[in-house]
Amino acid sequence: xxxxxxxxxxxxxxxxxxxxxxxxxxxxxxxxxxxxxxxxxxxxxxxxxxxxxxxxxxxxxxxxxxxxxxxxxxxxxxxxxxxxxxxxxxxxxxxxxxxxxxxxxxxxxxxxxxxxxxxxxxxxxxxxxxxxxxxxxxxxxxxxxxx
Numbered sequence: 277x278x279x280x281x282x283x284x285x286x287x288x289x290x291x292x293x294x295x296x297x298x299x300x301x302x303x304x305x306x307x308x309x310x311x312x313x314x315x316x317x318x319x320x321x322x323x324x325x326x327x328x329x330x331x332x333x334x335x336x337x338x339x340x341x342x343x344x345x346x347x348x349x350x351x352x353x354x355x356x357x358x359x360x361x362x363x364x365x366x367x368x369x370x371x372x373x374x375x376x377x378x379x380x381x382x383x384x385x386x387x388x389x390x391x392x393x394x395x396x397x398x399x400x401x402x403x404x405x406x407x408x409x410x411x412x413x414x415x416x417x418x419x420x421x422x423x
Contacts (some may be wrong), residue, residue: 278423280321280330286415287320288313294411308401315405319384319412323374323420326365336362354394375420380413 278286291313295304304312321331339362346355365374373379388406392399 278419280324282423283320283324283331283416283419284317286419287317287412290320290411290415291316291408294408308404311401311405312408315408316412316415319380319409319414320416322409322413323380323416324370326368326372326374327370332365335365371420375417377414377417380417381410384409384413 294316295309295312298304318334321329321334324331325335326332339358342358343355343362346358368374384406385403388402389399392402
């Protein structure tokens, strides 16, 4: 079982391959590429969110930041939904739900679609980042199976 550093390397490699395929003959703005890289690396750490890990620490710091922003903006319904979703990693066993390929592909796409529905101006970039996040998460699953 590789550690978080190996999973980060897997996420970076996955980003490089996927960005090359997506880019084609065009160019991608550096800010967009950086967002894709961040999404792939976060995705590569995500499956271990159900145990004490670097991924879990990053996940809950991000959730806390989002909850504070939602509370400050008085978005009560999204605050409640995110609060319940943040409990999910505590309720499942390790290598259960978060290590299922269908979950790490479908869940980020559903979240991106739901947020993009509320903020349509960001829907395209959210779906792109969800794809890179999912690809990074799949790289985690592949590395776990290889090692």
